[in-house]
Amino acid sequence: MTRNPRGAQETIDRREALRRAALLLGGALAAPTVAGVLAGCQAARVPDGAWAPRALSRAQVELVAAMAEHILPETDTPGARAAGVHRFIDAMLAESFPPSERERFLAGLAEVDARAGRTSGHRFLQCAPADQRALLEVLDREAFASPPVPLSTTWRGGTSDEPAVPFFRTMKELTLVGYYTSEIGATRELHHAPVPGRYDGCVPLAQVGRTWAV
Amino acid sequence: MTPHDEPYDAIVVGSGITGGWAAKELCEKGLKTLVLERGRHVEHGRDYVTEWLQPWQLPHRGRGEQELYDRDYPIQSKNYAFGEATRHFFVNDREHPYITAEDQPFRWIRGYQLGGRSLIWGRLCWRWSDLDFEANLRDGHGVDWPIRYKDLAPWYAHVERFVGVSGERLGLAHLPDGDFLPPWEMNCAEHVVRRGIERAFPGRHMTITRVANLTEPHNGRGRCQARNQCARGCSYGGYFSSLSATLPAAQKTGNLTIVTDAIVHSVIYDERKDRAVGVHVIDRNTKQTLDYAGRLIFLCASSLGTAQILLNSKTPRFPTGLANSSGELGHNLMDHISKAGASGTVPGLEDKYVYGRRPTGTYIPRFRNLGGNREAKVAFLRGYGIQGGAARAGWSRGAEIRGLGAELKQQLREPGPWQLTLQGYGECLPRHENYVDLDSERKDEWGIPLLRVHCAWSDNERAILEDVKTQSAEMLDAAGCKDVETYDHDGPPGFSVHEMGTARMGRDPKTSVLNAHNQTHDVPNLFVTDGACMASSSCVNPSLTYMALTARAVDHAVSELKRRNL
Numbered sequence: 001m002t003r004n005p006r007g008a009q010e011t012i013d014r015r016e017a018l019r020r021a022a023l024l025l026g027g028a029l030a031a032p033t034v035a036g037v038l039a040g041c042q043a044a045r046v047p048d049g050a051w052a053p054r055a056l057s058r059a060q061v062e063l064v065a066a067m068a069e070h071i072l073p074e075t076d077t078p079g080a081r082a083a084g085v086h087r088f089i090d091a092m093l094a095e096s097f098p099p100s101e102r103e104r105f106l107a108g109l110a111e112v113d114a115r116a117g118r119t120s121g122h123r124f125l126q127c128a129p130a131d132q133r134a135l136l137e138v139l140d141r142e143a144f145a146s147p148p149v150p151l152s153t154t155w156r157g158g159t160s161d162e163p164a165v166p167f168f169r170t171m172k173e174l175t176l177v178g179y180y181t182s183e184i185g186a187t188r189e190l191h192h193a194p195v196p197g198r199y200d201g202c203v204p205l206a207q208v209g210r211t212w213a214v
Numbered sequence: 215m216t217p218h219d220e221p222y223d224a225i226v227v228g229s230g231i232t233g234g235w236a237a238k239e240l241c242e243k244g245l246k247t248l249v250l251e252r253g254r255h256v257e258h259g260r261d262y263v264t265e266w267l268q269p270w271q272l273p274h275r276g277r278g279e280q281e282l283y284d285r286d287y288p289i290q291s292k293n294y295a296f297g298e299a300t301r302h303f304f305v306n307d308r309e310h311p312y313i314t315a316e317d318q319p320f321r322w323i324r325g326y327q328l329g330g331r332s333l334i335w336g337r338l339c340w341r342w343s344d345l346d347f348e349a350n351l352r353d354g355h356g357v358d359w360p361i362r363y364k365d366l367a368p369w370y371a372h373v374e375r376f377v378g379v380s381g382e383r384l385g386l387a388h389l390p391d392g393d394f395l396p397p398w399e400m401n402c403a404e405h406v407v408r409r410g411i412e413r414a415f416p417g418r419h420m421t422i423t424r425v426a427n428l429t430e431p432h433n434g435r436g437r438c439q440a441r442n443q444c445a446r447g448c449s450y451g452g453y454f455s456s457l458s459a460t461l462p463a464a465q466k467t468g469n470l471t472i473v474t475d476a477i478v479h480s481v482i483y484d485e486r487k488d489r490a491v492g493v494h495v496i497d498r499n500t501k502q503t504l505d506y507a508g509r510l511i512f513l514c515a516s517s518l519g520t521a522q523i524l525l526n527s528k529t530p531r532f533p534t535g536l537a538n539s540s541g542e543l544g545h546n547l548m549d550h551i552s553k554a555g556a557s558g559t560v561p562g563l564e565d566k567y568v569y570g571r572r573p574t575g576t577y578i579p580r581f582r583n584l585g586g587n588r589e590a591k592v593a594f595l596r597g598y599g600i601q602g603g604a605a606r607a608g609w610s611r612g613a614e615i616r617g618l619g620a621e622l623k624q625q626l627r628e629p630g631p632w633q634l635t636l637q638g639y640g641e642c643l644p645r646h647e648n649y650v651d652l653d654s655e656r657k658d659e660w661g662i663p664l665l666r667v668h669c670a671w672s673d674n675e676r677a678i679l680e681d682v683k684t685q686s687a688e689m690l691d692a693a694g695c696k697d698v699e700t701y702d703h704d705g706p707p708g709f710s711v712h713e714m715g716t717a718r719m720g721r722d723p724k725t726s727v728l729n730a731h732n733q734t735h736d737v738p739n740l741f742v743t744d745g746a747c748m749a750s751s752s753c754v755n756p757s758l759t760y761m762a763l764t765a766r767a768v769d770h771a772v773s774e775l776k777r778r779n780l
Contacts, residue, residue: 071618079623088275096279136618144616173613177277180609180626181269189627190609194268196570199440201399205567211609211629214269214571 055093055102060109061086063124067112068175070136077189080179088178108167112139136168143168186213222248222471223775225493225508227478227523230330231757232744232764233514234456234464235373239768240512241469245775248471248506249461250495252515253326255474256333258457262447264299272298293323293711295334295445303327303334303445312518313653313666320667321708322518328474330516331711332455334445337426337574338601339379340754341370341390345584349641350750353595356546356644357720359749360730363390369762376463377454377761378432381424389579389754396429397422401568403560403604403632404576410693411578418581418689423601425574426454435459440570453573473506475499477660480527481511481536483737489780490536490740496660510739510771510780514764517547517745518650521716522665524742525652537717537734543727545649546715547667548642548751551675553705556686558695560604560632567606567629575603578636578689580753582681594677598640598753600686606632634695638682641753643674644715648707669707712756714745732767739780743767 053061068080068089080086093102112135116124120131127135143166179185186192192213223245226236233249240247255261269275278298283291290296290304305324314320325331344363350356371393380395400408400422408420427438428451435451435458444453451458464470475498482492482505492507513520521544527536535543578600582592607630612622648670652663683700690698707713720726723735732747734740743764745756752759774780 072623073620075620075623092274092277096274096277096281098281098284101280133619140616140618169613172618176609176612176626177275181272181275183268183270186269189623192268193570194266194441196440199399199568199570199572201401201404201568201572202566203569205565205629208567208569210627211606212571213609 051087053087053090053094055097056086056090056106059125060106061090063109063112064089064171066125066132067136067171068178070133071172071175072179078184080175083179083182083184085175085178085182088182089174092174104164105167105170108171111167115139139166139168140172142166143172180213221492221507221509222246223508224248224510224512224771225250225506226512226514227493228252228330228514228516228519228744229328229456229461229472230325230514230516230744231332231335231456232760233330233512234332234460235761235764236512236514236743236768237464237470238460239765240510240772241464241467243768243772244467244469245510245772246469246471247464248473248508249464250476250478250493250506251328251330251472251474252477252498252519253328253330253474254498255472256328256447256457258447258451258462259449262449263302264446265443265449267299274298289321290323292321292709293334295336299443300334300445303447309659311656311658311664313656313664315668318668318670319706319708320669321706321711322667322713323708323711324516328472329455329457329461333447333457335455335757336711336755337444337453338577338755339374339377339381339392339424339426339758341392342366342752342754342759343388343390345388345580346750346752346754349596349752350644355595356750357718357722357725360719360721360726365730366759366762366766369766370758372765373758373761376433376459377426377758378428378435379424379426379758380429382421384419384421384579386419386579388584392424394424395432398425398427398429398572398574400576401572401604402563402566403634406560406563407604407634407690407693407695408576411689414692415581415689417586418578420576420578420602423574423577427573428452433459438573440572442571442573444573476504477662478515478523479503479660479662480523481513481740483527483529483532483536485529485531488737490737496662498660501660510775511741512764512768512771513740513742513746514744517713517716517748518665518667520742520744520746521650522652522662524717525650526663532736537727537736537740539736540724540727542646542718542725544651544716545646546644546718546749547648547650547669547707547713548644548715548748549669549707550642550710550712550751550753551640551671551679551705551707552637552710553703554679554683554701555600555602555635555637556683556690556698556700557633557635558687558690558698560634561694561696563632575601577601592681594674594681595643596641596674596678596753598638598678598682600636600638600682602634602636604632604634606630634690636686636690638679638686639710639712639753639755640675640678640682642707642751643672644718644750645672648715650716667708671707712745712751714748714751714756717742717746718749719747720749731770732763733771738774739771741767741771 065086068085072080113123190213191210224240224247226249229251237249276298286306286308289307347359351358374393382397383391438452477496479494484491490511525535580597582597609626612626656664717727719728732743
């Protein structure tokens, strides 16, 4: 039998993480970029006070965190906020989204506040939780009234061929990705095995218990 | 320009799936062998830098940076294996340009590193049969293959025994069985669909793929751990690659020298000796040039890479490219047409699931134009096979449905319905008008003329794809699937990463570049054993055939060398 040559290594130390991140991204990297890359490894350890958003304002971070928590709340497992979904969304907006799509997302956030103002006279975060939830249900219904959009294209803005994706669909997909790929989402909410070791094609669902994270 | 060193017995250009095989076979036969790789060095295990990263440790959770992809990886990022965890094994398109017409795209997927695309390949391994080797002769497209199945069968067995191919024996004449490790399991839903298809369509089969993922330890390599992340690299050696298998075997002989960052500009041809005497190399980093001398030259640089090198090796005797007296060099480019099929939901089985992540899927072998007298007549030549697989929908389905809050979270905690997708891979006809050539003005960073690719599907390939869609949907319907829908992503040539044919084998030096032993008709000590050598494309994944042809060609070359015929 061949053993895992690294041992059962599921965590990596910071120096090794830096080396890999640098290799991963092609060698020459500015220190802040590497730091950003390591956000995934670090998120759990950095308190919110020491973490600074790069695409969102503090107020927008709070808005995103509150909406994400409504989409995937704390139940018998932690919710979106505890999993750091707002940090993931900030990182994606800062590093992955083209400027036009970032702007579209920020405009979507502003529209949420505007809608809240029209219905209750307050910004979203000042609304009672039940009113917040009610507004998000309206947004959800509206977003899914439009024709279905294939997954992973929902982050893209409209092109000449296809209309823009409703903001709330983008928000929802980002929330789901951020949550279920987090350590909390993958290992506590879902079932995760980094090295399954074997494949069984037909087992009772109860044996795995939950959706596979990957 | 004369080579300045003591010549190597053999020079192998490229370290991908065929370069690795050429190196292993040459070294094991005692030849001092130099492998030249244009990309960087990659150390098996140590340089699989993302192998142990969990989803939350990937910079963007695997979703990557869209802006970067649009700028630097517009072509590579379209490949199914490309992603944040594998990007470093794909070329930067901006730094490695090639030319296509605006209305005639070609997706050239490349991995410039030691091991080449063997690190990121799909790993399916099928033997060809005489249905394939006789296809050109039968319908008159392309030139007749100079070999038949019996010529290659022992070499298929030779490479399968070393690679470790898992699979199910089917006893089909047109998809010959080989030396297999135990097959991967089909899952519950696939079994249901298999029974449905085989009941409704006698003569059609659904099987698990034959795949180079080890279901048990093999030749010192560990068994596949069912992670399904092969393209990140695998320290266990659970799948076959040059780095896990052939190069270490070559290294063990003491006869192997590897030089990375060595871009082969051209092959050096000595008119007086009428032999290839070496290669002209440019260092990728310093751009310094260097010549290496060798008695045998094996080009294993990929179908398009090899064509580019030969086209760029112009001499007074070969003004249009070395070994191109036929004028066929660069021509007859093929790929497999794919990215279309059907999908559906398999009802029931809600209390069943899978354990682990199987690194492969199912396969429906070709059932069209097999030559049976009761077969349905179809309006196209040749045929297709259908890859597929079933899985229960995961958490990502939540982004496509309404709902939020604790109810949504609870719903996604359990897997969704079983969904099965079929995707056809159709044979592409060899056509002279699909070709590559060199641009007369534009050059890359290393001064090598850019490759121009001119390639389009013909009506035959499009007709195949229409039949794929219809038949896939009918089979899913017959198997009791619900919500059956066809799809067609209209992939341009290159999409299947099975590009081949640019220096085809043949019987006649006037119409082909290579003979029955992958030896150029024009230059006896110059061999081409990558996909460039293919005279037709079959409909099955080609890598195993490239490997078998390489091993066979080395055997011939070395015996000719010993007889002093080269």
